[in-house]
Structure formats: C-alpha cells, structure tokens
Amino acid sequence: MRFTVLTLFPEQVRNFVEASITGRALARDIFALDTVQIRDFCDNAYNKVDDTLYGGGTGMLMMCEPVYQAWNSVISQAKERPHTVFLSPQGAVFTQKKAQELLEYRHLVFLCGHYEGIDRRVLDEIVDEEISIGDYVLTGGEIAACTVIDAVARMIPGVLPSSSAYEEESHMGAGLEAPQYTHPEIWHDMRVPSVLTSGHHANIREWKRLMSIYETWRKRPDLLANLEVSESDWITLLAWRAADADKNEPDTKDSD
Numbered sequence: 001m002r003f004t005v006l007t008l009f010p011e012q013v014r015n016f017v018e019a020s021i022t023g024r025a026l027a028r029d030i031f032a033l034d035t036v037q038i039r040d041f042c043d044n045a046y047n048k049v050d051d052t053l054y055g056g057g058t059g060m061l062m063m064c065e066p067v068y069q070a071w072n073s074v075i076s077q078a079k080e081r082p083h084t085v086f087l088s089p090q091g092a093v094f095t096q097k098k099a100q101e102l103l104e105y106r107h108l109v110f111l112c113g114h115y116e117g118i119d120r121r122v123l124d125e126i127v128d129e130e131i132s133i134g135d136y137v138l139t140g141g142e143i144a145a146c147t148v149i150d151a152v153a154r155m156i157p158g159v160l161p162s163s164s165a166y167e168e169e170s171h172m173g174a175g176l177e178a179p180q181y182t183h184p185e186i187w188h189d190m191r192v193p194s195v196l197t198s199g200h201h202a203n204i205r206e207w208k209r210l211m212s213i214y215e216t217w218r219k220r221p222d223l224l225a226n227l228e229v230s231e232s233d234w235i236t237l238l239a240w241r242a243a244d245a246d247k248n249e250p251d252t253k254d255s256d
C-alpha cells in the first residue's frame with residue numbers, strides 16, 4: 001500500500017510516520033510513504049502558494065494551481081488512479097470503519113490544507129472524499145493525515161505482530177475493549193481480576209465479553225445499542241454496577 005501526502009510541511013508528516021511502529025514497517029517496505037511539497041509546484045517567482053480571499057475575510061487561502069500541479073505530478077505517474085482524500089474539518093468524521101474501508105485502496109493520496117484552507121475549485125476537481133478527524137479546527141491537515149495513515153497502516157498485514165493485535169481492540173467490533181492488566185499482579189493494593197490468572201480460557205473469554213459491554217455502557221453508552229446484551233448479561237452487569245457504586249474503578253476488582 002502507498003500513502004502520498006500533498007503538504008506544505010512534509011517534515012511534520014515524515015517525522016510522525018517514520019517513528020515507532022509505522023517507522024519500522026516503512027523501513028521493512030511493508031508500506032510506502034511519499035510526501036510532495038506543494039510549494040515546489042508554484043508558478044510564480046516568490047513560491048507563493050496562498051492569496052487573499054475574494055469577498056473579503058481574514059487570512060489567506062491556498063491557490064488552485066500549485067495544489068493541482070502537485071496532485072497531477074502524482075496522478076500522472078500512478079499506474080491506476082489513486083483515491084484522493086482532503087483532510088478537512090468539514091468532512092465526515094473519521095472512524096475505525098472508515099479506516100477499514102480505506103485499507104482496500106492500493107494508493108491513497110492525502111491533501112493537507114493550511115491557513116484558511118484551499119480554493120474550492122481545485123477541491124471540486126481532484127478530491128474523492130473529505131475526512132475530518134473531529135469537530136474542531138486544526139492549523140493544518142498534517143496531523144489529520146498522520147492520524148488516518150496511522151489507523152490504516154496498523155491494519156496492513158505485517159505492521160503489527162498479528163491481526164489479533166488490532167482485531168480485538170475497541171471499535172473493531174461494536175464496543176470498547178475489556179480492561180487489560182500486566183505485571184505485577186498486585187499494585188497499590190489493587191489485584192488483577194482473578195479470572196485472568198485462572199488459566200480457564202472459556203471463563204476468561206466470557207469475562208472479556210461482559211467487561212467489554214460493561215466498559216461500553218460505562219464510558220460510551222451511545223454505542224451500547226450496537227451490542228447484543230442478553231437478560232442474563234444484564235443481571236451480571238447490574239451486579240457489577242452495584243458493587244462499583246462506591247468506587248470509580250470497576251476494572252480493578254475480582255468479578256468472577
């Protein structure tokens with residue numbers, strides 16, 4: 001899979017993607033990353049990429065031509081037309097489901113705006129999809145592009161040690177992941193739930209299933225409707241809730 005980022009700040013993108021897990025995968029050619037400096041495609045002596053707004057208004061807007069030529073430099077060399085994503089606070093909000101959809105493309109091109117954004121005409125001409133990483137405004141699309149690349153790249157086979165590393169995580173199903181623990185078994189008088197040290201795999205699976213529902217109910221009740229919760233599940237969940245009434249940390253108790 002190839003990611004190409006059209007940006008005025010390629011180093012921001014490279015610094016992020018070339019670090020840690022994605023960086024190791026890049027070094028092993030599990031996926032490819034290209035950054036394209038939009039400023040290199042200016043058609044004026046001052047390398048000016050932005051200009052004032054028609055109709056008035058504060059700030060500067062990135063002009064069509066440098067963006068178009070930067071995009072065209074990628075498209076003209078690609079064997080098949082890549083999918084072009086504009087990172088924008090006006091796009092559909094990014095989700096795990098969208099990350100899974102993007103994984104289907106062999107080549108994704110990310111266009112990052114800066115300043116007031118980008119002239120609408122070039123967006124209409126080259127963009128296949130607009131994605132936002134949340135309902136707030138950033139100074140530029142680079143952090144958003146890195147966010148999307150990271151979420152997609154970690155599902156490319158070989159980036160993580162195994163697919164179970166991401167398949168069992170929050171948002172991969174309908175709810176949140178059950179709480180997790182590592183050594184030591186007791187820390188600050190809090191013991192790891194005994195079911196997890198029991199070695200009883202069926203009980204562990206069932207505890208994780210119920211805890212996933214419980215965490216979703218506790219933290220993201222808006223997602224609960226997506227989960228299957230039986231009457232007997234509710235009996236357990238309500239008992240846990242009652243037991244936790246005096247505490248804020250339900251995940252630190254023995255619950256088997």
Ligand SMILES: C[S@@+](CC[C@H](N)C(=O)[O-])C[C@H]1O[C@@H](n2cnc3c(N)ncnc32)[C@H](O)[C@@H]1O
Nearest residue numbers: 087088089113116117132133137138140141144
């Ligand atoms: C300051 S913003 C421009 C906002 C634009 N004037 C508006 O009100 O919709 C500059 C650039 O940052 C990026 N950006 C800002 N917020 C974003 C978000 N929530 N998600 C994705 N990209 C974002 C976009 O590429 C945008 O063109």
